[in-house]
Amino acid sequence: MLELKNVSFIVPGDSGGKKEIVKDVSLVVEDGKLVVITGPNGGGKSTLAKLIMGVEKPTSGRIFFNGEDITDLSVTDRAKKGVSFAFQQPVKFKGLKVIDLLRIASGKHLSVGDACVYLSSVGLCARDYIDRELNSSLSGGELKRIEIAEILSRSTKLSIFDEPEAGIDLWSFNNLIKVFEDMRRNVRDGSIIIISHQERILNVADEIVVIGGGRVERKGSKEEILPTLLGSASVSNFCTGAGNKEGV
Amino acid sequence: MKFDEIQLRLLDEIASLHEVPEGAYNIRSDSQAIGRRSTEHIVITPKKDVSGIDIEILPGTKNESVHIPVVLTKSGLKEVVYNDFYVGEGADVLIVAGCGIDNCGAADSEHDGVHRFFLKKGAKVRYVEKHYGSGSGKGKRILNPVTEAYLDEGAEMTMEMVQIKGVDDTERKTVASLKAGAKLVVRERLMTHDKQNAISTYEVVLDGEDSSADVVSRSVARDDSFQKFDAKIVGNAPCYGHTECDSIIMDRGRILAVPGLQANHVDAALMHEAAIGKIAGEQLVKLMTLGLTAEEAEEQIINGFLR
Secondary structure, three states: OEEEEEEEEEEEOHHHOEEEEEEEEEEEEOOOOEEEEEOOOOOOHHHHHHHHHOOOOOOEEEEEEOOEEOOOOOHHHHHHHOEEEEOOOOOOOOOOEHHHHHHHHHOOOOOHHHHHHHHHHOOOOHHHHOOOEOOOOOOHHHHHHHHHHHHHHHOOOEEEEEOOOOOOOHHHHHHHHHHHHHHHHHOOOOEEEEEOOEHHHHHOOOEEEEEEOOEEEEEEEHHHHHHHHOOOOOOEOHHHHOOOOOOO | OOOOHHHHHHHHHHHOOOOOOOOEEEEEEOOEEEEEEOOOOEEEEEOOOOOEEEEEEOOOOEEEEEEOOEEEOOOOOEEEEEEEEEEOOOOEEEEEEEEEEEOOOOOOEEEEEEEEEEEOOOOEEEEEEEEEEEOOOOOOEEEOOEEEEEEOOOOEEEEEEEEEEOOOEEEEEEEEEEOOOOEEEEEEEEEEOOOOEEEEEEEEEEOOOOEEEEEEEEEEEOOOOEEEEEEEEEEOOOEEEEEEEEEEEOOOOEEEEEEEEEEOOOOEEEEEEEEEEOOOHHHHHHHHOOOOOHHHHHHHHHHHHOO
């Protein structure tokens, strides 16, 4: 279970002022739940995800994971405790191969066969990719799917996906929904947080949190929140909103 | 032939050898040939006027290898060795060279190997050269290799040059000239640490039509080390040449990349790329989100980069 208590993230703004990216956010993500965080661009969603992973440190407030205060823990320590994070824009590496990243992610010497299972589940023909370098020769969509495969191979208690649909084509998107539905079914003693604008991803959520202006605007069950979002600017249908990318 | 512990360790580092290799070989230790074997198609003969060997690879020799590792285990040893490779028409062979120096003494140890390759028509060579230094002595471990390659029509040569650890000073000079349809591929991997200096100079002359050269260096300079990569390609015909220097800089390391392209023909297509920078913070963070510490992440990134 993840709990955020009064978490704020304030950075120095223009002309000596302060800019509040995340303001006093309190949130509980219970085990067995898939929570989708949505809201307008620039509302603080990605920053919130980075605060949970430890990539950024809150300027105030505390973060608890399975009852333990992890606010002061490093990224590495949080990862070891079972937090995973799929970047919105996957990082490239010269020389490191897909199989290397999957092995690092899983923390064991994965066999090629095992690695292939993860790649196949994100719609990649594993044999074509396993020895590819994670460099610019891969398209944005390919890198994104490999990023998601890494998270699957970790099977941690908390998995955070930052806009997993960005840059993914329609066919892969259908697969992606299936991946999240499968994860949702198997999640039981862990939880999943997905940052997304996509209606179909919102549809697989147990709970939806709407973040705007750095604050929690609304939160509740999918049944409660989704109808209030449909047709609003913060949700897009995949066919019209494909390729929706947001700056971090 | 029996190896002692230091010889074995050095041979393992530079040529992955744990015993006498298959095929032709010449193993040199502390200025003495301690083992040599010619085969039916590959003849090794010692030079008479200077230190070194002639390696003659008969035309049409396929899937054979030559190992010519050199180890220095005594402090204060300095040597210059001349090895000439004559590769016959249509031959296709693997040549594994390399030098390992273990210096526990106060005096400098130095091996300067001059390798010349003469590739006849359509000959193919894969040349692998690893350099390694070890030992706790104050004496330096110095390697100054000179490599010359002369490629006849349609000949192809791939050079893999690796120097990862322990060599204090190195000045590598590589020159090549290529006739029509010949192809040269160079993959250099270099890591310097402490106060090491490494200079690598290339001059590749593309004389023949449709000849090509691809010279790529990936390097890491850490601690107080210095590297210079100076790659020049001259195009005298319709040809293709590409050089690339891709470097990671750490600590107080310094790197100088000097591009050099000279086109003497209107259809010479020459290109140079160079990038020097520290490890990207986002790469470290990414691997840390997978559970590695910052140090482990750094190691993975460098190992991958220098692979």
